[in-house]
Amino acid sequence: MSDDDVYDSYDDYDDDDGYDDDFDDEYDDEMMDDDQEEDYEVIENTSEHYSYPKSQTEKGTKTHRMIYDPLAIEDVEKQLQDKIDTLNSVLMIGKDACALLLLNYSWNETRLQDLYTSQEQEKIRLSAGLPAEPPRPTDPMFAGPLVRDADDDFMCFICCSDAEPNMKTFHCRYCNHLYCTDCYARYVRDQLKMKKTMIRCPDGSCKMNLGLSEIQELSEYLEEKEKKEEEIEMTKHTGALTSDEIAKRFQQDEYDPDYQEYDDIESIVQQREEEDKVFHFDERINERIKKEKIDRRQSTLIFHYWYVIASQYCNTNSKIFKFCPFPDCDSIIKLKGFDSDEVANVKELADKLFVPTVKCHENHSFCYNCMEEDHAPIPCKMCKGWLEKCKGESETAKWITVNTKVCPKCESSIEKNGGCNHMTCGSCRYEFCWICLGDWKKHRDNYNCDVYKPDEAAEERKAQTRKALQKYMFYFERFDNQMTSIKKDKALVESLETRIKKVQMDSGASWIESMFYREAIETLLACRRTLMWSYAVLFTCPECIGKRVLEGVQKALFMEVEKLSKLFESTDTKSVISKKGEFQDCKISLKRAQLTLTDVFIDQLVNKKVVLEGFTNL
Amino acid sequence: MPERDLRTERIQQERKKWRKDHPFGFFAKPNKAADGSLDLHNWTAGIPGKPKTLWENATFPITIAFPEEYPAKPPKIKFPAGFYHPNVYPSGTICLSILNEEQDWRPAISIKQLLLGIQELLNNPNPDSPAQEPAWRAFSKKKDEYEKRVKLQSKQYANKD
Numbered sequence: 060m061s062d063d064d065v066y067d068s069y070d071d072y073d074d075d076d077g078y079d080d081d082f083d084d085e086y087d088d089e090m091m092d093d094d095q096e097e098d099y100e101v102i103e104n105t106s107e108h109y110s111y112p113k114s115q116t117e118k119g120t121k122t123h124r125m126i127y128d129p130l131a132i133e134d135v136e137k138q139l140q141d142k143i144d145t146l147n148s149v150l151m152i153g154k155d156a157c158a159l160l161l162l163n164y165s166w167n168e169t170r171l172q173d174l175y176t177s178q179e180q181e182k183i184r185l186s187a188g189l190p191a192e193p194p195r196p197t198d199p200m201f202a203g204p205l206v207r208d209a210d211d212d213f214m215c216f217i218c219c220s221d222a223e224p225n226m227k228t229f230h231c232r233y234c235n236h237l238y239c240t241d242c243y244a245r246y247v248r249d250q251l252k253m254k255k256t257m258i259r260c261p262d263g264s265c266k267m268n269l270g271l272s273e274i275q276e277l278s279e280y281l282e283e284k285e286k287k288e289e290e291i292e293m294t295k296h297t298g299a300l301t302s303d304e305i306a307k308r309f310q311q312d313e314y315d316p317d318y319q320e321y322d323d324i325e326s327i328v329q330q331r332e333e334e335d336k337v338f339h340f341d342e343r344i345n346e347r348i349k350k351e352k353i354d355r356r357q358s359t360l361i362f363h364y365w366y367v368i369a370s371q372y373c374n375t376n377s378k379i380f381k382f383c384p385f386p387d388c389d390s391i392i393k394l395k396g397f398d399s400d401e402v403a404n405v406k407e408l409a410d411k412l413f414v415p416t417v418k419c420h421e422n423h424s425f426c427y428n429c430m431e432e433d434h435a436p437i438p439c440k441m442c443k444g445w446l447e448k449c450k451g452e453s454e455t456a457k458w459i460t461v462n463t464k465v466c467p468k469c470e471s472s473i474e475k476n477g478g479c480n481h482m483t484c485g486s487c488r489y490e491f492c493w494i495c496l497g498d499w500k501k502h503r504d505n506y507n508c509d510v511y512k513p514d515e516a517a518e519e520r521k522a523q524t525r526k527a528l529q530k531y532m533f534y535f536e537r538f539d540n541q542m543t544s545i546k547k548d549k550a551l552v553e554s555l556e557t558r559i560k561k562v563q564m565d566s567g568a569s570w571i572e573s574m575f576y577r578e579a580i581e582t583l584l585a586c587r588r589t590l591m592w593s594y595a596v597l598f599t600c601p602e603c604i605g606k607r608v609l610e611g612v613q614k615a616l617f618m619e620v621e622k623l624s625k626l627f628e629s630t631d632t633k634s635v636i637s638k639k640g641e642f643q644d645c646k647i648s649l650k651r652a653q654l655t656l657t658d659v660f661i662d663q664l665v666n667k668k669v670v671l672e673g674f675t676n677l
Numbered sequence: 678m679p680e681r682d683l684r685t686e687r688i689q690q691e692r693k694k695w696r697k698d699h700p701f702g703f704f705a706k707p708n709k710a711a712d713g714s715l716d717l718h719n720w721t722a723g724i725p726g727k728p729k730t731l732w733e734n735a736t737f738p739i740t741i742a743f744p745e746e747y748p749a750k751p752p753k754i755k756f757p758a759g760f761y762h763p764n765v766y767p768s769g770t771i772c773l774s775i776l777n778e779e780q781d782w783r784p785a786i787s788i789k790q791l792l793l794g795i796q797e798l799l800n801n802p803n804p805d806s807p808a809q810e811p812a813w814r815a816f817s818k819k820k821d822e823y824e825k826r827v828k829l830q831s832k833q834y835a836n837k838d
Contacts, residue, residue, distance in 0.1 A: 217748055217784045218683050219690040246784050249749055253779055263786035
């Protein structure tokens with residue numbers, strides 16, 4: 060605003076002599092350009108993620124990019140804290156009260172602001188477990204710390220303990236229902252376990268709710284207490300060692316010739332140091348941070364409280380916030396919209412046969428619509444249909460492989476329906492032995508058995524089913540092959556840490572330098588997955604020109620996958636670093652092939668150049 | 678120091694309080710085991726119907742079972758099986774928010790508060806949480822039949838004068 064004012068006055072001044080107008084315009088334009096550029100950069104910097112890298116495929120099909128933010132639960136907590144701060148800056152009634160109001164009004168701050176300033180204020184406060192009127196802060200009962208020394212005549216009604224030295228009482232800020240702090244904390248913990256965020260005073264008739272600062276105080280009390288207990292435990296242990304015992308130990312160290320523990324320890328320490336030298340701590344530190352985060356969340360009341368609040372918030376806004384479906388991952392994806400106004404929500408996107416693949420904070424890829432592991436390029440519905448078919452058909456397929464054999468002459472499958480080994484092929488009448496598949500005539504002709512005579516119509520039906528099954532088996536085998544490869548490669552990733560360590564040891568490379576190895580494996584896994592699902596798409600694809608196109612790009616991706624896979628197999632850990640360039644090249648062309656495949660598949664499916672068929676539930 | 682038995686201590690306290698003072702017409706006491714000793718963890722109690730209601734002049738029997746985790750978890754309170762009331766399950770279990778750990782149970786709710794809450798529920802059923810079909814259906818659709826059945830039940834549990 061003030062900038063404009065300055066320019067205005069400057070303009071006025073210029074108008075007088077009418078000289079510098081052009082310069083002024085130019086200057087303004089320049090300013091605008093700068094602004095735009097800045098805006099642009101800002102957009103680039105914010106981590107907006109897209110489910111597809113471009114808003115159009117190479118064939119020109121709109122991809123209706125899904126814009127999303129991968130978040131950690133702490134990010135959501137931060138956002139909610141900001142909401143509380145914002146509301147408090149308007150209402151000025153304290154963060155505790157604001158948090159309770161927001162919790163009670165599903166975080167709808169605009170509605171709260173309107174309502175709170177209206178006649179309804181008292182009602183709103185009461186329903187959020189706050190006193191009807193904002194209390195005066197000077198009241199001694201309600202000011203200052205809430206954890207206090209118990210009076211002599213105090214008795215906690217929850218545990219029925221009488222006052223004793225060091226006993227502390229606690230009460231929530233706006234009522235005088237005192238309970239011992241241990242009971243209070245246990246109660247809050249139980250409530251949090253039940254995922255309650257509006258925690259009432261334990262008294263049956265009291266309607267006051269506990270606020271953030273009260274839970275914070277309880278939390279601090281517990282931590283303090285735990286620390287003290289630990290200290291007591293420590294002194295106990297050291298106290299148990301008398302000076303005699305210490306002396307004895309020293310003697311043992313000095314004189315006992317068999318006492319070689321120290322040597323062992325030294326060698327272990329040395330080994331550890333060696334390991335640490337080659338093995339960068341990044342990974343371990345991250346892991347430890349993650350573990351500590353979870354521990355803290357479980358043991359610290361206030362962190363647990365925030366965790367419950369944030370996850371509840373995400374669950375109630377489940378159209379925008381979704382948890383990563385991977386086990387032990389509590390990352391969140393926040394949907395921000397689409398870069399086209401033709402789709403309004405994820406379901407519509409999926410109905411158009413796009414796959415809204417997202418990548419969470421921890422790098423897990425999954426489909427935002429059906430919440431399954433990434434299944435691009437197959438659309439959600441068909442993915443489900445395929446999996447169901449696999450479940451049903453695998454039984455049939457299994458039965459066929461177990462119970463039938465292929466006629467050695469005409470290759471039709473034959474079921475052995477009797478105990479005899481003299482087989483006659485139903486279609487070509489070739490007689491052979493079930494056991495050795497050899498010509499029966501050359502067999503010793505002393506078996507007494509029935510010749511299998513098929514019924515013609517049944518045979519026809521069977522042939523058709525078999526044909527369909529053969530097509531299915533063709534694609535299933537390829538699908539399954541990739542799935543098995545993924546599983547094997549995953550095992551590789553799991554042993555990656557040791558492998559990378561070995562790469563580092565063998566080649567003397569640093570952690571960063573060997574990162575390409577991990578990236579290559581991860582790319583390989585992702586591409587195998589894409590390839591796997593492309594087989595399922597092809598199964599449902601009728602014979603047409605479009606199918607040839609799909610097969611073309613699929614083959615290209617297959618070749619690239621094989622190439623990188625081969626490179627992994629043929630490279631021993633010693634020569635990995637020297638082949639870095641090769642790995643990088645392979646990875647890049649593999650990624651390109653994956654992108655082309657998804658692009659082409661999207662184009663063919665979405666523009667209905669290929670209309671998939673085959674699943675009854677479509 | 679032996680582990681404290683919070684449950685028993687709390688129940689003893691409740692009993693002391695109850696004996697000192699309890700609302701008129703109510704009774705609540707621990708069961709007696711076969712050998713004559715007290716079973717503090719299982720109580721029998723009676724709730725009088727409020728005067729000038731369909732439930733008057735009768736005392737309805739309930740059982741109270743205190744679980745191991747009491748008072749962190751609420752006691753299980755039951756009417757006799759088949760009790761006629763919209764919010765009582767066929768088993769006799771009462772559907773009341775303060776008796777539900779997931780809902781409004783709080784560890785400082787006393788026996789007195791619970792029993793008064795149940796007395797209140799008798800004549801003010803909550804039509805939004807039906808627990809049995811016959812009483813709920815009659816209560817919301819056929820008031821005559823409902824009143825008749827309740828009166829009959831009150832007669833069954835009538836106070837002996």
